[in-house]
Amino acid sequence: MSDYSEYRYLIVGGGMVADSAARGIRELDAEGTIGIVAQEETPPVARPALSKKLWTDASFSFDDAWLDTEADTGATRHAGERAVSIDREDRVVRTENGLVLRYEQLLLATGGTPNALDLPEDERVVYYRSVEDYRRLRRLAGDHRLIAVIGGSFIGTELAAALVQNDTEAILIFPEPVLGGSVFPADLAHRFEGLYREAGVEHVPAARLEQGEAGEDGLELRLTNGDRVRCDAVVVGVGVTPNIGLAERAGLETGDGVLVDDRLRTSDDRIFAAGDIASYPDAILGRRRIEHVDNAVEMGHQAGRNLAGADEPYDHTPYFYSVVFGNRYEAVGTLDSSLETVEAWSEDREQGIVFYLDGARVAGVLLWNLSGRREEARRAIAEADAGDRDALKTRIPLRDAEED
Template sequence: MTKENKKYNYLIVGGGMAADQAVAGIRSIDKGGTIGIISADIDEPYARPALSKKLWVDPDFHDEDIDFHTAQKYNAEITLATRVIKIIPEKHIVKTDKGEEYAYDKLLLATGSEAKALKGESSERVVALRSKQDYLKIRKFSGKGKHVIVVGNGYIGSEIAVGLIQSDTKVSLVITGDRIFDKKFPIFLSEKYEQKYLAAGIKIYHNSKASGYELVGDGVKVQLNDGTVLQGAGLVLGIGAFTDYSLASAAGLEVDEHGVVVDEQLKTTATDIWAAGDIISYPDQILSRQSAGHVRHAINSGLFVGKQMAGETGIYDYTPVFYSWVFDINWEAFGNVNSGLKMYAEKLGDEQYIVYYFDKNILAGVLSWSSDVNLGHLKGILKKQPTVEELNKVVKLEAVE
């Protein structure tokens, strides 16, 4: 059988954490079915969060430690550095950019997201952090007291800035807001957060955007929108991600404003095709239909959908938690965590808080700040959708801005 006519019982498009867990889910039920993975990455599945977190702060943790060894562990075949460019659902076939065709009995779409970048000359010194190879590029131009410019006020930008400053690197952090995460946290918490950065020596440029960059010598020069020019050994971008639904849309699958539409079993509108992770528009059991670009959602939806593909029946009932930890602060949140909403804080102890976010007087989101409160308990509160008055009867709330 030629590679162009290769057929699998289960074919997975995408090579991230959702794909790894999907294979684990399949193998927990079907020990012998053939599994194929087609990934645009040049590395097999790995723990992506470590790229901006643990790899920078744990000297005993190395880049090879993040590898899952998915193909070997679960007896699957993986094709790397390859993109699927067309799906033909009625024939149960996909076509790749290498001119190959793969047939399947059941197909999973788990293509994830791609990092946004700035326009400019391509260089190893300018990295929109997303992949393991991106991490290795940053390692080359950081450390030894070098200066690295980080642009972005989200998870990647805020985390990699901390990782770099703790890895013998001078850091300039460019953010669009008044404070780090000012669009999520109340003022008193975003101020606490930012103070940790300043105390560590990170130089922060507020209310700024990178309008462009140019390569100079063995470094990078970055222009900010207010005319400020920064120069460093490298530039790391954490300015968000985008998800491409065109592959599914072109195949006739339903797509809405959230992504590829799936049901409670994560089935798409095409026969024998499922989807998981960042790309899906799914009916959350608490928050209604939405998308979720968070690693725990990728893991849970991947494991769930793998079992579904292998014959198990169930309902995807995981409400995603998004989280981060920097220095000695860790936080977890779910729902609509937006500082533009009405916010009330519950103080639990020294530097420990729960913040409740209300939309039209109905609880819409919860933030757990360095607390050990069970997230299942907090999700239970969110599911009940109490008003401020109702919740205040149970916990002591203080209005915050």
């Protein structure tokens, strides 16, 4: 039957986790068949490029973003297919279009769905996540059009910076009184916001979208602060909801995500989970679910190896990063401005470290324009005495090092 296939390894999800998992499998098994069920029509791509380099680096082309998963690993990708059920007894995944896919080992990497707002279904409204979203926003941008960016998250701030650097007027709508105020210490948040003001990004702080309407000549947004914003297009970056429905229907244990052990194995020994959906026991941070690219790549790689029999723990504590207006910041752990902080800055304030303290422990570390210090940040969270503020300030040197 043309709609039936068997695979030694089946991956549900077509993003960066799938790519890194396929590569992890191939490190141990050069011949085992790999199938990928991908709701996206487009193949796996280096997703950070969609909001960073493709907008800001003229030397970086779209061809540089493709991951070439099928060519490099021999995986078979079933594009445009959404998995709807898992028969754990017969080890079968069925898709919405009627494909029946049998597996020996299964990896769930279903990612997340962007959170929706009260906006019309319209070509000019983009919930930003995929290659097609990038292409559509590119078509909408330029020619000094005005695009409203809703959300002051990592993706929202990156997109506002990207747009204003590409012949586009940008207005950034965010719920905090100061941009970045929920994650950065007050002084840094004001500096961060200043980068956007200097670049010409209009700000609407302390506001959320109430409702949006579309007309022939643009969109009108009604905000909770009473403002009305008219714009040519809207791009939304207000977080995602993990796609755990497939796992729930299969009877796997879930909570804030699909629960896995340190081998990334679910409550079914033949089924693993990785990426945005996986709630895993981090060796330093404790159980959590992380939606950033470093976690997707490293967790996917380890899941692939374990699918192929490695039986190794996932002992990597991920970091996350953003790049805006030439400033790169990286972080490990929790960034929450309500926590007490200890800061160390270079004399010119161009490089800095912020330790976020939760009682007697370091809960998170922010590295501002400081490369090669992630491993030291991890060790600070695992080992440092938060009570010794002076020692914290000098724990991580204020100079670049080799990347860890």
